[in-house]
Amino acid sequence: MHDIHLIDPVTRIEGHAKITLHLDEGGSVADARFHVTEFRGFEDFCRGRPVSEMPGLTARTCGICPVSHLLASAKAVDAIHALTVPPAARLQRQLANLGQIVQSHVLSFFHLSAPDLLLGMDADPATRNVFGLMQAEPELVRRGVRLRQFGQEVIAAVAGERIHGKGIVPGGVAEPFTTAQRDGIRARLDEALTAATDTWQLLESILDGFTREIGVFGDFPSLYLAHCRPDGTWEHYEGGLRVVDADGAIVVDQLDPADYRQYLGEAANPDSYLKSPYWKALVPDDDPRPGMYRVGPLARINVAERFGTPIADGLLDEFRSRVGRVVSSAFHYHAARILEVIASIELIGRLLDDPVLLESRVRAQGGVNALRGVGASEAPRGTLFHDYRVDGDGMVTDVNLIIATGQNELAMNRTILEIAREFVDGPSLSDGVLNRVEAGIRAYDPCLSCSTHALGQMPMSLELLDPQGRQVCEVHRH
Amino acid sequence: MTDATDRPRLRVATAWLGGCSGCHMSFLDLDEWLFDLHERADLVFGPLTDVKTFPDDVDLTLVEGAVTNEDNLELARAIRANSRVVASFGDCAVTGNVTALRNGMGEPQAMLERVYVEHPDLAGVLPTEVVPGLLPTAQPLHETITVDVYLPGCPPSADRIRTALIALLDALSNGHPLPDEWRGPEDLTFGN
Ligand code: SF4
Numbered sequence: 001m002h003d004i005h006l007i008d009p010v011t012r013i014e015g016h017a018k019i020t021l022h023l024d025e026g027g028s029v030a031d032a033r034f035h036v037t038e039f040r041g042f043e044d045f046c047r048g049r050p051v052s053e054m055p056g057l058t059a060r061t062c063g064i065c066p067v068s069h070l071l072a073s074a075k076a077v078d079a080i081h082a083l084t085v086p087p088a089a090r091l092q093r094q095l096a097n098l099g100q101i102v103q104s105h106v107l108s109f110f111h112l113s114a115p116d117l118l119l120g121m122d123a124d125p126a127t128r129n130v131f132g133l134m135q136a137e138p139e140l141v142r143r144g145v146r147l148r149q150f151g152q153e154v155i156a157a158v159a160g161e162r163i164h165g166k167g168i169v170p171g172g173v174a175e176p177f178t179t180a181q182r183d184g185i186r187a188r189l190d191e192a193l194t195a196a197t198d199t200w201q202l203l204e205s206i207l208d209g210f211t212r213e214i215g216v217f218g219d220f221p222s223l224y225l226a227h228c229r230p231d232g233t234w235e236h237y238e239g240g241l242r243v244v245d246a247d248g249a250i251v252v253d254q255l256d257p258a259d260y261r262q263y264l265g266e267a268a269n270p271d272s273y274l275k276s277p278y279w280k281a282l283v284p285d286d287d288p289r290p291g292m293y294r295v296g297p298l299a300r301i302n303v304a305e306r307f308g309t310p311i312a313d314g315l316l317d318e319f320r321s322r323v324g325r326v327v328s329s330a331f332h333y334h335a336a337r338i339l340e341v342i343a344s345i346e347l348i349g350r351l352l353d354d355p356v357l358l359e360s361r362v363r364a365q366g367g368v369n370a371l372r373g374v375g376a377s378e379a380p381r382g383t384l385f386h387d388y389r390v391d392g393d394g395m396v397t398d399v400n401l402i403i404a405t406g407q408n409e410l411a412m413n414r415t416i417l418e419i420a421r422e423f424v425d426g427p428s429l430s431d432g433v434l435n436r437v438e439a440g441i442r443a444y445d446p447c448l449s450c451s452t453h454a455l456g457q458m459p460m461s462l463e464l465l466d467p468q469g470r471q472v473c474e475v476h477r478h
Numbered sequence: 479m480t481d482a483t484d485r486p487r488l489r490v491a492t493a494w495l496g497g498c499s500g501c502h503m504s505f506l507d508l509d510e511w512l513f514d515l516h517e518r519a520d521l522v523f524g525p526l527t528d529v530k531t532f533p534d535d536v537d538l539t540l541v542e543g544a545v546t547n548e549d550n551l552e553l554a555r556a557i558r559a560n561s562r563v564v565a566s567f568g569d570c571a572v573t574g575n576v577t578a579l580r581n582g583m584g585e586p587q588a589m590l591e592r593v594y595v596e597h598p599d600l601a602g603v604l605p606t607e608v609v610p611g612l613l614p615t616a617q618p619l620h621e622t623i624t625v626d627v628y629l630p631g632c633p634p635s636a637d638r639i640r641t642a643l644i645a646l647l648d649a650l651s652n653g654h655p656l657p658d659e660w661r662g663p664e665d666l667t668f669g670n
Binding site (some may be wrong): 038039040041043045050057060062066107112115128131138152271273275 | 606636
């Protein structure tokens with residue numbers, strides 16, 4: 001493969017992402033690069049601020065999964081304060097994270113990807129969006145809108161607001177949970193579960209139409225990393241990490257997220273504001289690519305043996321009997337997401353039945369007892385790490401954030417390379433190729449808002465370069 | 479396309495500059511009222527659509543986020559040139575908010591060095607290829623283009639967004655100019 005340096009783009013790009021494809025001497029696609037173009041600098045400007053501000057501040061990294069940042073941040077501060085949160089607070093935080101997984105996955109499916117999946121990859125771009133879908137399938141969209149609303153209301157019950165609430169704090173949560181809140185959510189559980197299982201059936205019914213995409217959308221072996229209980233049950237909030245290989249064999253189990261630096265490295269890129277985390281044990285030199293691993297819904301269902309809830313487990317077993325124990329096509333991130341929505345709704349129901357949830361002691365108080373704290377949880381898109389160092393007064397001296405989307409960066413690059421190899425034919429690019437490449441990225445539901453930070457349906461331009469780095473062709477989505 | 483009273487459908491856009499997308503998520507928190515909105519207006523541009531170039535002849539654009547890089551600035555100017563009414567949508571657009579916290583850290587170049595060269599495990603490298611350069615400071619929207627309406631909040635609540643949208647769409651579809659009191663950065667209290 002020729003190592004090609006990018007030229008500056010000939011034309012300006014809009015939006016937050018861009019893709020470049022490199023051709024070799026023979027005219028075949030040799031490499032593909034996904035560029036993230038947004039930078040906001042949280043790791044820098046948080047320094048010098050009181051660590052107690054960090055949950056509220058870092059939630060502003062992302063309005064799509066603010067709860068994930070609130071949780072990872074609050075847990076990092078819990079570690080600095082060296083305290084244990086009260087049991088009721090632990091359950092409330094879990095409830096909020098499950099609400100978050102529901103609303104974020106529903107957004108990814110209905111608002112961002114369903115237009116592709118239901119209107120078609122080649123549908124008119126002017127109406128290939130959720131509003132076009134409202135026209136074509138109003139009842140379906142209404143179901144999705146209400147399901148997202150359900151997730152948001154679960155979040156609001158704990159956090160005080162749907163977005164950027166103040167209820168998740170260092171030491172626990174701000175307020176006890178009330179019976180009225182519990183009953184309000186409970187009253188909507190059945191509708192939510194029906195909507196989610198109907199969505200699963202819908203997705204299953206259309207999979208046959210995407211056989212070619214399933215085959216090339218990132219269907220390659222990789223490591224998978226996620227939280228997982230020692231007994232193999234799916235986990236989203238606490239405990240150790242498990243890594244499995246492409247055959248599902250456990251590589252390591254119950255890693256302490258606080259030790260992440262021992263096993264995860266981060267590489268910077270000359271052509272993206274997104275860093276590339278990698279699995280250190282597989283990287284002998286300066287090239288991070290052999291250390292590719294995947295996180296998020298697909299990784300979680302590959303890492304875990306089971307959800308531990310009856311409906312989701314039944315569907316998972318049946319899905320595995322068709323596609324295999326380890327699901328490697330990134331296209332099936334969609335399926336993994338819907339399964340997680342179902343499991344999350346079941347788990348929400350279970351938490352509501354736990355009397356501990358209503359206990360009134362919800363917050364532990366502490367001061368600086370350790371100079372470093374790491375908090376980790378499963379964000380909708382994968383494992384999220386917040387790592388803070390503070391001085392004796394609790395002022396932040398160093399911040400490192402490892403965001404789920406970043407951890408899929410190497411896999412996303414490989415995915416678009418495979419899609420391009422499958423669909424690019426000769427030196428010209430059609431809008432159809434662009435659509436497929438974009439949909440391959442969208443399968444990962446990248447949150448570029450988080451990772452430095454754009455929504456899944458990103459505007460894109462695509463550039464084809466020859467071995468000398470000269471532009472052969474450029475396509476814009478209009 | 480026309481509605482029942484034969485008025486052309488309104489063309490609404492949203493844009494995402496340097497923000498967390500929380501304002502857009504609050505827009506989606508309009509929930510089923512999104513169907514009512516869709517009755518009155520077409521959404522012609524924004525992160526929820528597949529349209530890449532900012533279109534002509536837009537009636538109302540809600541702009542989330544501060545102007546923090548060259549791409550943001552270019553898009554902000556395209557929005558102003560092609561929109562009848564531009565709204566600063568949320569605190570990042572209105573004041574700079576969290577996005578502008580980087581302004582206290584000095585030169586963008588030095589900040590990029592700290593984040594990308596000093597931090598990573600492998601040989602660090604500055605992102606300079608393909609990506610848009612950072613502006614010296616992240617600025618509120620009205621520092622770069624004229625803004626007509628301010629919708630504060632981090633994010634503005636869905637109720638506030640709905641109140642504003644109804645009022646703005648009514649005014650636009652009746653062909654009325656916006657009342658004077660909606661204009662100017664001093665008015666930061668639209669709705670409740
Ligand atoms: S105003 Fe708040 S919610 Fe909106 S983009 Fe800025 S940080 Fe996010």
